[in-house]
Amino acid sequence: xxxxxxxxxxxxxxxxxxxxxxxxxxxxxxxxxxxxxxxxxxxxxxxxxxxxxxxxxxxxxxxxxxxxxxxxxxxxxxxxxxxxxxxxxxxxxxxxxxxxxxxxxxxxxxxxxxxxxxxxxxxxxxxxxxxxxxxxxxxxxxxxxxxxxxxxxxxxxxxxxxxxxxxxxxxxxxxxxxxxxxxxxxxxxxxxxxxxxxxxxxxxxxxxxxxxxxxxxxxxxxxxxxxxxxxxxxxxxxxxxxxxxxxxxxxxxxxxxxxxxxxxxxxxxxxxxxxxxxxxxxxxxxxxxxxxxxxxxxxxxxxxxxxxxxxxxxxxxxxxxxxxxxxxxxxxxxxxxxxxxxxxxxxxxxxxxxxxxxx
Amino acid sequence: xxxxxxxxxxxxxxxxxxxxxxxxxxxxxxxxxxxxxxxxxxxxxxxxxxxxxxxxxxxxxxxxxxxxxxxxxxxxxxxxxxxxxxxxxxxxxxxxxxxxxxxxxxxxxxxxxxxxxxxxxxxxxxxxxxxxxxxxxxxxxxxxxxxxxxxxxxxxxxxxxxxxxxxxxxxxxxxx
Numbered sequence: 001x002x003x004x005x006x007x008x009x010x011x012x013x014x015x016x017x018x019x020x021x022x023x024x025x026x027x028x029x030x031x032x033x034x035x036x037x038x039x040x041x042x043x044x045x046x047x048x049x050x051x052x053x054x055x056x057x058x059x060x061x062x063x064x065x066x067x068x069x070x071x072x073x074x075x076x077x078x079x080x081x082x083x084x085x086x087x088x089x090x091x092x093x094x095x096x097x098x099x100x101x102x103x104x105x106x107x108x109x110x111x112x113x114x115x116x117x118x119x120x121x122x123x124x125x126x127x128x129x130x131x132x133x134x135x136x137x138x139x140x141x142x143x144x145x146x147x148x149x150x151x152x153x154x155x156x157x158x159x160x161x162x163x164x165x166x167x168x169x170x171x172x173x174x175x176x177x178x179x180x181x182x183x184x185x186x187x188x189x190x191x192x193x194x195x196x197x198x199x200x201x202x203x204x205x206x207x208x209x210x211x212x213x214x215x216x217x218x219x220x221x222x223x224x225x226x227x228x229x230x231x232x233x234x235x236x237x238x239x240x241x242x243x244x245x246x247x248x249x250x251x252x253x254x255x256x257x258x259x260x261x262x263x264x265x266x267x268x269x270x271x272x273x274x275x276x277x278x279x280x281x282x283x284x285x286x287x288x289x290x291x292x293x294x295x296x297x298x299x300x301x302x303x304x305x306x307x308x309x310x311x312x313x314x315x316x317x318x319x320x321x322x323x324x325x326x327x328x329x330x331x332x333x334x335x336x337x338x339x340x341x342x343x344x345x346x347x348x349x350x351x352x353x354x355x356x357x358x359x
Numbered sequence: 360x361x362x363x364x365x366x367x368x369x370x371x372x373x374x375x376x377x378x379x380x381x382x383x384x385x386x387x388x389x390x391x392x393x394x395x396x397x398x399x400x401x402x403x404x405x406x407x408x409x410x411x412x413x414x415x416x417x418x419x420x421x422x423x424x425x426x427x428x429x430x431x432x433x434x435x436x437x438x439x440x441x442x443x444x445x446x447x448x449x450x451x452x453x454x455x456x457x458x459x460x461x462x463x464x465x466x467x468x469x470x471x472x473x474x475x476x477x478x479x480x481x482x483x484x485x486x487x488x489x490x491x492x493x494x495x496x497x498x499x500x501x502x503x504x505x506x507x508x509x510x511x512x513x514x515x516x517x518x519x520x521x522x523x524x525x526x527x528x529x530x531x532x533x534x535x
Contacts, residue, residue: 012523015472016491026388028380028401036376036405037369 105252105279108292108350110302111241113170114161115232118207121154122176122228152213153228159202167208169236170197171302174212175229192290192310197232235302246292247350250280251322256329258343268338274349276313277327286320289313290354291332295345307342309334313351372409379422380405382493383429389488390433392477400436404429419502426493427503430485475522482506483518490515 153174159165172195191214198210233244256273263269272293278284291313296306311332314320322328332349336342383404388397407428415424476487482504489500501511 012519016487016519016522026381026385026394026397028376028384032384032398032402033373033376033380033405036402036409037373039402039406040369040372040409 105247105250106348106350107245107247108294108301108348109237109243109245110171110233111236111238112244113165113232113234113238113241114159115165115170115202116158116160117155117230117232118158119154119156120228120230122151123154124151152211154209154211155228155230156207157198157202157210157232158207159204162204164204164206165197165202167197167199167202167210168304169234171195171233171235172197172212173231173233174214175231176214177227177229194308194310195230196304233302235304236300246352249284249289249351249353250278251284251289251351252277252279253330253349253351255347255349258345258347260341260343261333263338268336268340268342270334270336270342272332272334272347272349274330274332275327276322276330276351278322278324281324283321283323286314286322286330287316288354290352291330292350292352293332293334294348294350295342296348298346301348307336307340307345368409368412371412372405375408375421375425376405379425382422383425386426386429386488386493387433389492390430390437390485396436400432401429404432407432420499423495423499423502426489426495426499427505430503431505472522479518479521482514483521486511486514487518487522 153176157167157170174193174195176191176193193212193214195212198208200208202208231244234241237243254275256275258270258272260268260270274291291309291311293309293311294301294306295308296303299305302308309332311334313330334342380401384397384401387400387404388394391397391400404425408425411428415421419427476484479487485504486500489495489503490497493500495503497508497511497515500515501508504511506514
């Protein structure tokens with residue numbers, strides 16, 4: 001069909017044609033082109049670039065949701081389920097994840113999964129979502145509840161690779177963010193969770209619905225605009241996959257003690273005391289630091305059987321600095337499953353810049 | 360044929376940016392009315408284009424394919440923005456025109472037309488922009504908007520009718 005066939009011959013038509021001449025001053029400059037090429041160059045293969053890429057994609061979909069409440073330390077844990085890792089899909093290198101438990105600067109590397117996140121929404125939790133009503137949604141009713149689980153994050157996980165990915169091989173990190181630019185520089189307002197993958201297999205270039213009911217969760221009635229950001233990793237290292245390294249802050253840590261402080265109904269509370277020493281030549285703002293704590297029995301850190309936590313390093317509203325060479329005790333108060341002797345498990349503490357997780 | 364090596368892919372992307380970069384940023388600006396956001400988002404669009412070069416199937420022109428990606432990205436952005444902050448500023452009906460003097464008559468008329476187009480419901484505004492603003496064919500506009508050709512024709516007809524009605528003869532055609 002010729003364009004002219006569809007034009008109407010009147011003054012409006014003539015005027016509309018002038019629209020094509022408008023905005024001629026708006027150009028895609030050489031500088032913008034160079035920036036695109038630079039971003040392409042930068043993102044292969046290192047870690048932070050990959051995260052940025054994932055985030056960009058998420059921003060593209062603008063997965064803004066309403067979740068509010070001023071959360072301070074927000075701790076989540078993943079329901080433990082035993083089961084063999086299915087090795088048939090990707091080549092797994094079980095020694096890939098690394099960590100150290102002595103005094104030192106522990107780092108933690110994980111293989112990023114080629115999983116994109118689409119159609120993110122946060123909806124009031126219904127009986128259906130907590131009852132396996134959605135295919136691919138793992139059970140949530142075994143998770144202890146510290147507060148009404150009033151919201152559920154729904155998303156579609158898209159496998160961008162040529163191979164199927166078993167949901168049980170995936171470990172996710174879910175961030176419900178206050179700021180559009182990523183994790184807040186300070187701890188207030190963001191929520192972070194470790195999450196399981198879906199219970200099924202995501203076909204090559206296919207997708208699978210997934211959901212997660214945050215626990216603890218902010219009250220649904222006090223929602224503000226929030227952004228959901230996810231990072232998906234393989235539970236075990238995968239050859240040739242881009243990696244995410246966590247724990248790159250120059251702070252040496254050593255776990256001093258793990259103390260169970262109380263039990264209430266189905267919850268036990270415990271505190272992890274960690275010595276932290278600034279090994280760098282510059283002061284570090286502890287308010288900008290996030291702690292990742294993992295407890296296990298020597299298995300790979302992201303195994304389904306390990307206990308994983310996010311926690312803030314300080315809850316102080318004032319800036320707290322760790323000066324060069326200075327040491328101090330950091331205390332993380334966490335919640336766990338009754339009957340599990342957390343103090344007998346091997347503990348790993350990784351300190352990360354909040355900006356690393358959110359960028 | 361899809362480019363194979365990294366060099367080929369980058370080279371193709373450079374060509375596409377040179378050829379269609381202006382179209383992309385203008386199209387996005389038509390949706391967003393925010394030049395800074397359009398600059399950022401258009402770069403994201405070309406990253407997406409790069410990531411999906413292998414998906415291009417020669418079923419459409421590169422231009423149509425890329426503009427479809429851009430339109431989609433812009434709509435996503437607007438949907439998010441609507442949830443994130445306050446709705447986009449709407450153009451008040453009957454907004455006063457600039458002083459009508461002979462030297463600014465045409466400019467004022469163009470402004471009036473712009474406002475009228477911007478005040479159209481989304482799908483009609485989109486149809487007008489794609490057909491007139493970007494000089495796409497009906498088929499191309501339909502592909503970019505992910506609509507059928509029939510729907511695009513209808514939208515264009517109705518969009519024009521709304522413009523006529525909305526402008527209500529306010530355009531002083533004779534003075535042009």
